Ligand SMILES: [Zn+2]
């Protein structure tokens with residue numbers, strides 16, 4: 001039993017690490033193609049982001065691997081594989097519940113981590129990325145990574161979910177974690193500036209958190225920020241893009257456009 005458990009934990013760590021390298025690497029490459037020079041002068045910071053993120057991969061991977069092992073061999077969790085086990089409407093509902101639960105947990109733990117003690121102890125690591133890059137998605141102090149690592153492995157014991165829907169949740173989690181730190185808006189303007197953007201968090205919203213600290217704490221939805229009066233709207237990439245220019249980077253017309261648009 002122990003070797004199988006260790007193997008599951010190690011494999012999941014590898015999967016999370018490789019997934020991070022591929023997705024962050026892919027979006028970093030897209031950044032260099034769409035906004036050349038945006039990450040100029042940030043090489044040391046990016047190396048640090050990758051180091052912290054790979055450490056986080058183990059912290060995310062171990063509980064996920066153990067739960068995965070329990071699901072496959074011990075009948076743990078409420079993950080189901082038979083589509084007919086629940087009505088079809090439960091598929092989108094379960095996705096929403098997972099995202100909302102994760103967002104709620106994130107909002108309140110994140111807000112707490114901005115108190116002076118926890119900030120100095122752990123969250124400062126994430127905010128050393130100024131401005132963050134696509135590599136900062138999992139750049140957390142191990143203590144903070146631990147608060148994130150328990151969420152999905154706990155939810156699968158509480159809320160039934162089809163494994164395909166769970167895959168979708170994990171994809172949203174990965175892509176949003178990367179794109180929210182990327183320094184430019186990958187989604188169309190109608191989405192993040194329109195009515196939908198009033199409720200959904202994309203890069204423009206999280207960028208402002210990295211600029212001002214005491215606001216915009218949410219992960220996927222602006223619900224808690226708006227309810228608690230901590231929402232300060234969406235950020236402006238113009239300053240970051242100008243700074244990149246000053247650091248020796250060359251931000252193309254697309255970058256200036258994105259800045260103006262924001
Ligand atoms: Zn962040």
Ligand SMILES: [Zn+2]
Pocket residue numbers: 110114123126127209213
């Ligand atoms: Zn923060």
